[in-house]
Amino acid sequence: MNIIKRELRANLKSFLIWGLSLVSLYLVASIEFNAFAGDPTIADAMAQFETLFQAIGADSADMTTPQGFLSILSIYIYLPLAIYSGLLGSGIISKEEKDKTAEYLFTLPITRKKVITNKLIVAIFYSIATNLLVILGCYLAFVRFDPDPIFYTYLFNLSIGVFLTQLIFLSIGIALSSVLKQYKLSGAITISIMIATFMLNILIGFVEDLDFLKYISPFNYFSSANMLASNFELIYIVISFVIIGGGIGTLLFFYPKRDLYI
């Protein structure tokens, strides 16, 4: 319990910085949304645009509705929260070795497994907390436009999609920092995987022939079009759970035996 309290306090500041800056970003976006909201000429242009989007093989959503507008901007919820969780996961595990506090912590009368389980709980807790904070921020920012019921369904789906994406990168982060000898690299590698899959995801959007690569990029698992249509594909959920289970399993299996680098 002491470890949980300690970690909660240690990670509070970064939680507030990430969460609040994202919320303020979406507040600004909602102010700009005023210009689009319910504008019939734009809705008209949208309808024509549909053909263009189909021609280049991309998805589009109606940007004059709050859910459509948010869905186009939603990649900027996925990305920062994935970064946050990935860094949190790799940092919370590897920081004891980095800050040379591992000797202190692991000589306390508490098993290693218990220590990392507690750390994992805190990491998941803060992932949920940022997720809820940002979704709540979006809700408050857009509720004044009196959105359709589908907006609330979308927010709910978005929250779940973002949360699973967060967990994927969180588990990659914790797995890497428990197996890598060079624990300092775990954050960097997690982030590189993230940026590479993000850029791959955009490339897949451009080039139809690369469609088969979509299983590699977690940003594609819960794409905004699917979230709008409440369409969770089973295969992606399975892949996500395999990655998450694999990451947590790696941590729980390898970390207790880890030769600590001090």
Added chain:
Amino acid sequence: MNIYKFELKMLIKSIIIWGSSISFGLLLYMAFFPLIMVDNDAMLDLLSSYPEEFLAFFGMNADLSFTSIMGYFGVTISFIYIPLAIQASLYGVSILSVEEREYTADFLLTKPISRKQIFMSKFLAAFTALTIINVLVWIFSFVSLLSFNGGMTIDYAGAIILLSSIVLLQLFFLTVGLLISVLVRKVTSVIGYSMGLGFGLYILSSFGKMLSIGFIQALTPYTHFDPVTILVDRTYNWGYFLINIIVIIISFSLGYFLYQKRNIKAL
């Protein structure tokens, strides 16, 4: 000179990794151009029928579609900006602070050299490393433009103007990173700060561009040197250019000045 050599040697592995992955990413993106190119004139006709702000929301430009070689090159470079910026911020945040984190500051700072020299050597080492990456981006840009143009005409002058902006983008993130590392009491997480800087500004610039918010666009180098805009105008937006230069000069001199007075944590 010794510090410069030592720092550069420390960075070699990182230069190889960043250099190869950025070059690979650039080639990979450009290699797919022939698959997505379409009849450009028809596309431009179609695009010009939409209001500019509307297109901006979807990251398109009425004068240069991404289905043409230069438009696609612009889009590619705008994504290549992200790793370039993150690398520069990473070097900026870490190169001075690493001594305090690894408890080697006592060793380095008791050597008979001034802090000015330390600062300059480290800055130059990081800048040299970034310049190597910059040169690679130039080389692979032209290689890929020549190999994957799908028979379309290449605007060499535009490409040169665009690629010249990379050095300023790198300097911006490097100097701001340096400034951050001397401003905070202790750099706990290098990657946290550099992602916040490099990626945070990218997200901010995307919002600024999509929603056409002027003051946000003035804040980030990603919009100061927006590739597609540069390729259309074939010149810089000199107002943004000036802002960028001023930020570089201020953060460099402030970082330099603050480092002389910094209370370095000793063992």
